[in-house]
Amino acid sequence: MRRARNLERRTDTREVWIKDDTVNPTLSFKDRPVAVAIAKAREWSLPAVGCASTGNLAAAVSAAAAKARIPCYVFVPASLEPAKLLLPRLYGGIVVPIDGTYDDANRVAFQVADQRGWGFVNLNLRPYYAEGSKTLLFETWEQLGFELPDVIVSPLGSGLLLTSLEKGHRELSELGEAPERPPRLVGSQPAGCAPIVRGFESADGRPRPVRKPDTIAESLAIGDPGSGFEAIQSIRETHGFADAPTDAEILEGVRLLAREEGVFSEPAGGTTVATLKRAREDGRIDRDERVVLLVTGNGLKTPAVWGNAFPPLAPIPPTLAAVDAFLGGRARG
Amino acid sequence: MVRIVLASPIATATGGERELEVDFQGTLRDLFDVVTTKYGRQFQQRILEADGALRRFVNVYVNGEDARFLAGLDTPIPRDATVDLLPAISGG
Numbered sequence: 001m002r003r004a005r006n007l008e009r010r011t012d013t014r015e016v017w018i019k020d021d022t023v024n025p026t027l028s029f030k031d032r033p034v035a036v037a038i039a040k041a042r043e044w045s046l047p048a049v050g051c052a053s054t055g056n057l058a059a060a061v062s063a064a065a066a067k068a069r070i071p072c073y074v075f076v077p078a079s080l081e082p083a084k085l086l087l088p089r090l091y092g093g094i095v096v097p098i099d100g101t102y103d104d105a106n107r108v109a110f111q112v113a114d115q116r117g118w119g120f121v122n123l124n125l126r127p128y129y130a131e132g133s134k135t136l137l138f139e140t141w142e143q144l145g146f147e148l149p150d151v152i153v154s155p156l157g158s159g160l161l162l163t164s165l166e167k168g169h170r171e172l173s174e175l176g177e178a179p180e181r182p183p184r185l186v187g188s189q190p191a192g193c194a195p196i197v198r199g200f201e202s203a204d205g206r207p208r209p210v211r212k213p214d215t216i217a218e219s220l221a222i223g224d225p226g227s228g229f230e231a232i233q234s235i236r237e238t239h240g241f242a243d244a245p246t247d248a249e250i251l252e253g254v255r256l257l258a259r260e261e262g263v264f265s266e267p268a269g270g271t272t273v274a275t276l277k278r279a280r281e282d283g284r285i286d287r288d289e290r291v292v293l294l295v296t297g298n299g300l301k302t303p304a305v306w307g308n309a310f311p312p313l314a315p316i317p318p319t320l321a322a323v324d325a326f327l328g329g330r331a332r333g
Numbered sequence: 334m335v336r337i338v339l340a341s342p343i344a345t346a347t348g349g350e351r352e353l354e355v356d357f358q359g360t361l362r363d364l365f366d367v368v369t370t371k372y373g374r375q376f377q378q379r380i381l382e383a384d385g386a387l388r389r390f391v392n393v394y395v396n397g398e399d400a401r402f403l404a405g406l407d408t409p410i411p412r413d414a415t416v417d418l419l420p421a422i423s424g425g
Contacts, residue, residue, distance in 0.1 A: 052423070106423040107394060114340050123422050158423060206389065211402050224399065226423035229389060 001143040004293070006260035007273070011280045015290040017149065018257070019140055022265055026087065027298035028219075029161070030060035033132035037121035038064040040128040046119040050074055050093075052106035053122075054157065054219045055084030056266075056297050061121055062093030073118065075109035077102055081218065083301045101213065103224045122158075126226075130164050137168030140292055141178060148172075148183050150289035153275050155268040155296055156187040156196045156242070157220045159207075159231030166234040183292075185240040186285075187231060188275035190215035190250060190267070196228045200242035205232045216247045216305045217267035219297055241284055245274035251306075253277065254299060266302040269295035335364065336415045343391065343418045346379035347372045361393065362406040364416065380418070392421045 004016040021029035034057070041049045050073035051061045058074035065072035074088050078097035088095050098105040106123075113120040121129045141148050148169065154162045162185055172178035189197045192215030199207035207228030213221035225231070235242055245253070253270030256277075257263045272293045279285040316322040324330050337353040344351045347368075355367055362385075369377040382388055385406075393400040394417040400408050410416065 103399070103423065104397075107392070107397075107417070107419060110340060110419055110422065111338075111417070126422055209399070209401055211399075222423065224392070224421075224423055226421060 001140065001292075002261065002263070004261050007256065007276075010256060010260055011277055012287060013276070013280055013285070013291060014288050015149075016276070017140075017144070017290075017292045018261060018263060019136060019292055019294050020263055021136070021294070021296050022263060022269070022298040026056070026059040026063045026091075027301060028056035028060065028266075029133075029136065029294070029296040030057045031064070032135050033129040034060040034064045034121055036132035037061075037119070037125040037129040038068050038070070040125055041070060041119040041121075042068055044119070046070070046117070048073060048116070048118040049121060049125075050109065050113065050118055051121045051123070052076075052102065052109035053088075054102050054221055055080050055301065056219050057122060058084065058093065058095065059087035059091065062088035062091035065093065066091045073112070075105040075112070077105055081302055081304050083303070084218070087301070101211075102222050106222075106224075122160075126160075130160055130167075133161050133164035134168035134171070136161070136294065137165045138172070141172060144290075144292075146177070148178055149292040151184045151186055151240070151285055151291045152294065153186045153188055153272040153291065154294045155217075155220055155271050156189040156225070156231060157222045157268075158225045159187070159196050159227035159229075161294070161296075162187050162231045163227050163234050166238065182238045184289075185235050185238040186275060186279070187235055187240070187242045188271045189242070189244050190217040190220055190271060191244040191246045193217070193221045193223060194244035195223060196225055196231050197242040197244040199228060200232045200235055205229070205236065207232065215250075215267075216302075217250055217271055218302070219266060219268045220271065241279070243275040243278060243284075245271060245278060249274040249278070254305075257295065258299070263295060264299035265295045266297040266299050267305055268297050269293075269299075335410055335412065337364075337368065338415065338417045340417075340419045342420050343379060346376040356412075357410065358412045359410060360404075360406065361395065361400055361408045361410055361416070364410050365406075390421050392419045393417070394419070 024031040048071040072093040193213035195207040210223035250270040253273030
């Protein structure tokens with residue numbers, strides 16, 4: 001957990017913290033749920049494990065399966081960024097590249113797991129997997145001195161992370177370790193794939209599936225979120241809200257995180273920053289609320305989102321004159 | 334023949350049968366009526382809400398396409414179609 005004082009100034013917020021999961025073993029928060037699911041797969045001596053993934057989960061499952069010496073199969077959209085296809089293969093996972101969206105990969109993965117008796121962490125091992133996600137709430141509570149914040153801003157993919165936060169609070173409260181009143185849970189999803197946000201905005205509270213997600217935040221590009229309905233309920237019950245920043249706002253959020261706090265996030269992290277910024281501007285988050293932003297994946301996995309924003313640098317000779325010219329003159333004083 | 338493939342959590346409603354073949358042409362709603370006639374109301378209750386809408390815990394695919402993106406229960410089912418019934422579980 002990092003206190004984000006520069007971001008506080010930029011967003012005019014009294015207290016902002018970053019729950020930084022960019023530095024987990026496989027560089028995303030997915031190591032948390034996978035640890036529990038793979039432990040269960042070992043307990044049951046399952047012949048193989050796997051997942052359907054937008055990238056981060058594929059790496060986390062492959063790494064944990066390598067350590068547990070269990071064969072691993074990960075189903076991903078073939079269009080994923082190269083780094084996200086590289087990592088699971090490096091860990092020894094078999095990557096099954098599906099010509100289609102994440103939802104297509106998910107459908108066929110379920111059929112394969114069902115037919116072969118394999119344990120897919122986010123499908124037939126999902127209840128155990130969800131238990132691991134709760135640790136984000138527990139750690140937040142512990143690292144804030146055994147207190148919970150007023151607001152937690154979470155990225156939304158399937159919605160399971162957000163519902164796990166709600167469950168984590170409920171359990172702490174039942175144990176008498178936290179007040180009954182939960183933190184306000186705020187979900188953030190890219191405008192190009194916002195089935196949960198649109199459902200939150202609707203009267204019936206049902207997600208609005210997206211057939212073809214269109215966003216740079218690939219890790220959140222789940223058009224048919226499995227826990228979307230429950231996530232909407234959790235957001236409503238905790239008096240939070242759901243928000244859908246644009247890709248441009250998300251990239252600006254990633255830049256802010258990097259330049260103000262020295263944290264390099266993939267677009268999912270920029271999504272939560274963008275939502276904080278938008279919500280401070282329109283008052284959905286109050287200046288005096290204590291806010292925790294979940295930053296769930298590392299930016300080194302998604303360099304392609306920057307396109308030509310950082311063009312190659314032309315080398316210069318190793319001379320003072322050349323450096324002066326490069327820097328536009330000699331600094332004074 | 335229309336081929337219906339049920340994931341194991343849903344096949345509890347067909348006595349464990351995971352692949353059904355039905356000589357049929359009509360809409361998805363009609364197809365479910367045919368299967369309900371054979372397997373009883375437990376199948377219908379597993380797939381449909383009391384008001385006749387598709388249950389949100391079940392995803393239906395017609396030749397690989399999510400029926401919600403087609404015409405829902407009014408989706409025409411060709412005579413040689415494959416209809417997959419899966420629990421609505423997705424995402425990390």
